Amino acid sequence: MSSRYRPVVVVTEPVHHSGMELLSQSCEVLLLSELSGQERTAALHRADSVIVRSTPFTEDMMDASPRLSVIGRHGAGIDNIDVEAARARGIAIVNTPRSNTDSVAEYVVTVALMLLKRIPEVSAALRSGAFPSGGGSLPGQVDRGGLNGRDASGMTLGLIGAGAIGSAVARRAMALGLVVKAFDPYIPQHDDFEIVPDLGELLECSDIVSLHVPGGGTNRHLIGAAEIARMRDGSMLINAARGDLVDDAALVAALESGHLAGAALDVFESEPPAPDAAIFSAPNLIVTPHMAAMTKESLQRMSMDVATGVLKALASALDTDAA
Template structure:
């Protein structure tokens, strides 16, 4: 095939080598420079497809891509893509909604168990030298210091959003003996599920020992969990957010941890990202902080790269056949 007939794909960010290998066997791959310079614009101008991860892809970028037919999102969400502009310009958008489901669900259960067992807190206490050989057995010292943990069995888990990831979290949690309830107004109520559904988020918050967020971002979800919502949680509750940073009012969360109303929390996402090194988050008690890595497993990265490249290749092949 003549070179000028081979589709060109612009890679905004690097993806797993398995995806690169698949892509280069069908297309010419152009790697975008980090800055929007002359080379950046040149690549956009000739791209038949673009694959992105977290980089925003705006209407202005689309208009600089007159040949662009498809945008592949390496991940589940589309909040970094101007979907209305893509629709207006006739550009297809594809994602990999199931590729990282298991990895994120495992992350949620991992930090939930860490916080139930108070792992971050007791590790810090041990490192500070708060346990001594002359104070009796270590288990006795743990008990006297008020550092005993809780079992997952019987704990009430509340999910805000019960799509693919939320439902997978529920499956794992049920196997641990947790009682799972979800709030998701978009779910089909006629479908049978292994967990309970409620119609009111406040009801969910008031009866959950652990709350995990699994909803998309956007202006309508800004500070979904603020001071009022945190106050509805039972004393000693735990909050986990591995969805989008803007869902949680970080100032209110810090206050709830410092007051002891929450026994712990875990954040994998922030607004903005990354958090400033001087952020009060880093001094908040019993707060697990990770760098947006819930989906960053070797297995998930392989799946995301191969799934997005497969969709892009198939679409470009079909597009070409339709015009023969």
């Protein structure tokens, strides 16, 4: 990148210092969250690039950034960016689709095992005094209380979405002895597991269903009452992708009726959910605050990857302008 001009990169929220340091070597970097209202307006007006995490980046914000040539997304999805508006203005978008792959895959396998072994349920029972000292051995009380877990080996894991994260989940699951199948209309076949051509067929043959597709559009409430009804009695659902993929009311009803034995949600249609949200009253549900990708290693990778992508796009834009 030419030393005669230092592009201005506006970062809307703090990211790992490694990415900030990389950007600072050749760019003027402004952290929007540290600026006042007028300073924010001025920063966007000067921005050659904006890097966002979860902050929406709208058409109005693009209009307020006349020099903007690239938007960087610190994360895999770009649903918080008005993609059509960016394309209409010739603004490039770069994201980090593989930076959090291992982190999310590990999360999915972790909560699947926690559900199968009933860890939250039995831990709460133990803490509440449900196993009296005069009730015999703990294993015996677990058995008599109907709190036995399940083996993962031999079960079928159904993946909705067989991209990078879905495939990473599959590799870990198969190492535990699970049979993996997936539905993905964009991937007709996979070297490591079976691609099922119909979503309903996948739901009907799976003991655990895990979601790995974008949200929004036609995917909103991809898993609703009708889809949950097709899932096996006693099966489980995991969503660490996007909150609007699952109809919360239908999920709560299925957990309360016992049709689903358990579920894990890391994402919600409204984030954060209200403290009195119905989802929090559902039994056998693990809830976490959109943190599947929030590991030290993943955050550093995302920061470096988005910085590298933005620098490459800026260099390309500058070369084009020079030509």
